[in-house]
Amino acid sequence: MYVLDLIGIAAYAVAGALVAIDRDHDVVGIVVLAVMTALGGGIIRDLVLGDTPPPAFTTWQYLVVALAAAAVTSVAHPWLGLLGRPLLVFDAAGLGFFGVAGTQKALDHGLAPVAAALLGVTTAVGGGVLRDVLARETPALFRVGSELYALPALVGCLAYATAAALDLDSPALAAGTAAAICVVRLLAVLRHWRGPRALRRRSPVGPSPVDGPTPP
Template identity: 50%
Template structure:
């Protein structure tokens, strides 16, 4: 589906760009946690490829794309090497990295949903795997770094935009309206929602009428 909407070269370049920015985010967290070079590389790989790896195993697309395409595996190592040597400079452009990360989130929730549907899953399951593709690597990264996963405490609505994008693709498929326009609309909507959440510090709602005196952990 998605490969019918965009030329293969463009689709591959977009995948690599998303993998690179996700890997950079993972490597930066490893640096902040004082991980060694191996830990930096592992967190970069896991962040970049974890979501897609989980999706491919669930739908039976084996070997997963992360292992079948050498460039997918090497790109996170390049990002890890850059962060290892240039992390002060990379940290200074962290805002720009977050913008690219939002673009990767938007792309991956769409590609994940369409690929899951191509392998025979229903619309709801496909949207769920689209979300997993977009945020799964970040969850694994946070667990390995001993952080509360962003998925569970969505302070700047990271998972919500991906859910919206995946749902838009699922609805487009349901109404036989999946084309370049609706795909682009899902990507742009996810991207813009994520940017607005970062700008205005939007977050998902807490428990209704919560009156506990226990303060939220930092």
């Protein structure tokens, strides 16, 4: 699982660095966005749990992997465009693994299952949200029309936390849940699955322009 952790950090760091490079930031912007994306979610989780200083600051491997991924991306980004699919797979794997690992850590700190699952999802998506806020993008969570991202992670983390509450958790279940989250996320992208939205406003004279881009 430690190797998977580092793979997830590397994938997230590459994604953060690519955002910075696309915007022509200098080395500081690249490093900040890469590190925030890769480690930000875990830092938020650790601050909430009171595990300070967060391991992102005390376990040097995490930081080194994030910085190395950012450095490689800065040089190799012209060729990474050819690797869109692998990146997406890494990102989905990170979503699953960070979600389950964050849930497990929250359970270890005594949180109840629902709270632990929410904190696990925060671990998985928090770094990307921080990156988007800093880069002045709309966070992916709030992009209208985007495919399922946090929802499969939430369902998977809730299932894992429930199993753990029933003493059914095991490393195999953790890995299986992470893999399931990853697969559902990839299927959602391939098949354009989207999440349910609120009931539309009633309109006596048919779809009104108030409703925005005319829902079906």
